[in-house]
Amino acid sequence: MKDTSLARPAGSLDTREDWRRLTLLENIAFQHYSGAPESCPSPLTPREEEAIRGLYAAMRLIRETNFPRWYRNPKTGEAVERNFGEVLMLIVSELAEALDAHRKNAMDDKHTDRLGIEVELADAITRILDTAAELGLDVPGAMIAVNRYNKNRPDHSDEARAAGEGKAY
Ligand SMILES: [Mg+2]
Numbered sequence: 771m772k773d774t775s776l777a778r779p780a781g782s783l784d785t786r787e788d789w790r791r792l793t794l795l796e797n798i799a800f801q802h803y804s805g806a807p808e809s810c811p812s813p814l815t816p817r818e819e820e821a822i823r824g825l826y827a828a829m830r831l832i833r834e835t836n837f838p839r840w841y842r843n844p845k846t847g848e849a850v851e852r853n854f855g856e857v858l859m860l861i862v863s864e865l866a867e868a869l870d871a872h873r874k875n876a877m878d879d880k881h882t883d884r885l886g887i888e889v890e891l892a893d894a895i896t897r898i899l900d901t902a903a904e905l906g907l908d909v910p911g912a913m914i915a916v917n918r919y920n921k922n923r924p925d926h927s928d929e930a931r932a933a934g935e936g937k938a939y
Pocket residue numbers: 864867889890893
């Protein structure tokens with residue numbers, strides 16, 4: 771079972787503690803790819819390392835702006851625990867807004883110099899990275915694993931797709 775000890779402690783709205791958790795999480799991402807051979811198929815490439823650092827930088831930026839505001843009852847000031855299903859649906863709602871913006875080829879209503887689809891995808895990424903920080907999940911590190919898998923999976927090869935053996939899209 772995955773260690774979830776890096777999730778935000780229930781009731782905590784301490785921003786310094788939150789920052790400390792993010793630093794630990796980023797260190798874990800790098801340890802994962804430099805640890806024992808069985809857990810480390812190969813070391814990180816410079817581009818993979820850059821991607822992890824960039825994603826953690828984005829997580830810090832997002833968290834700096836939104837924590838603890840998104841986790842505090844505005845009336846009582848008390849910490850609130852978010853329901854995971856509700857958070858996932860908030861992410862889905864941003865994707866639905868992206869679809870709507872795409873259908874209308876609309877500019878964003880608040881950021882009028884930007885396409886709506888750009889802003890809604892940014893909203894979804896913001897929610898996803900915030901949720902990763904909240905739950906102590908090394909999503910940036912996992913993205914490297916996903917990317918490596920996608921690079922080599924046989925059902926994504928041109929041959930498999932041309933032969934009708936892979937996914938159509
Ligand atoms: Mg939105």
